[in-house]
Amino acid sequence: MKAFLQRIAVMTGICIMLSLAAVAQVTLGTNPTNINPNSILEMESTNKGMLLPRVSLGATNSPLPLGSFVAGMTVYNIATAGNGNTAVQPGIYYCDGIQWLRTVAAQGPGTAIQRIEYTATQGQLNFTTPSAITDINKIFLYRNGILINCTAAGANTITAEIACDANDNVKIVQQQ
Numbered sequence: 001m002k003a004f005l006q007r008i009a010v011m012t013g014i015c016i017m018l019s020l021a022a023v024a025q026v027t028l029g030t031n032p033t034n035i036n037p038n039s040i041l042e043m044e045s046t047n048k049g050m051l052l053p054r055v056s057l058g059a060t061n062s063p064l065p066l067g068s069f070v071a072g073m074t075v076y077n078i079a080t081a082g083n084g085n086t087a088v089q090p091g092i093y094y095c096d097g098i099q100w101l102r103t104v105a106a107q108g109p110g111t112a113i114q115r116i117e118y119t120a121t122q123g124q125l126n127f128t129t130p131s132a133i134t135d136i137n138k139i140f141l142y143r144n145g146i147l148i149n150c151t152a153a154g155a156n157t158i159t160a161e162i163a164c165d166a167n168d169n170v171k172i173v174q175q176q
Helices: 002-022
Strands: 026-028 041-043 074-077 091-095 100-102 113-119 126-128 139-143 146-148 150-152 157-160 169-175
Touching: 139 150, 139 157
Parallel strands: 026 041
Antiparallel strands: 074 091, 091 100, 113 169, 126 157, 139 146, 139 169, 150 157
16 A cells, blocks of 8 residues: 555656646746746847757758648758759748748848738639739749639739639738
8 A cells, every 4th residue: 555655646746747847938048047928938148049950951842851841840951952933042941831931131142032811702813912023933822721823913913813712811922
């Protein structure tokens, strides 16, 4: 009976520690007792940086080397690969759940990307782009996560090849 009670006490202690750890916040740095209440992880340093995972992406439309696209995933790509609109080059990429998007400094080399999302109405075909259309080949229209073709219908308007249903999620990704 004593051994049984000891096992119960040990299991209870482990459960309490795991439950406390599940809601814990973590600070890495010089002041681990002061954490922003809105963060789950806070890093502070006056002379260190954060090193992202370095991976070799093959194309913006392929999740590899990850198993699938995960919205919010951020990596540093070390490869130059792919061709055309799906090409990648070294730099920081994040995933929007559909593809890899390269982050670009406001003034520097690379491709600036703008996004806009809509909730479509029944039969909607026309959508406003984030900025003026300079090259229709740099505009990607997604309906419920599926890439569909579109044509330019004006300086800031595209027409989808398929009419939308009510409440369809429409994303427009425009490269500059």
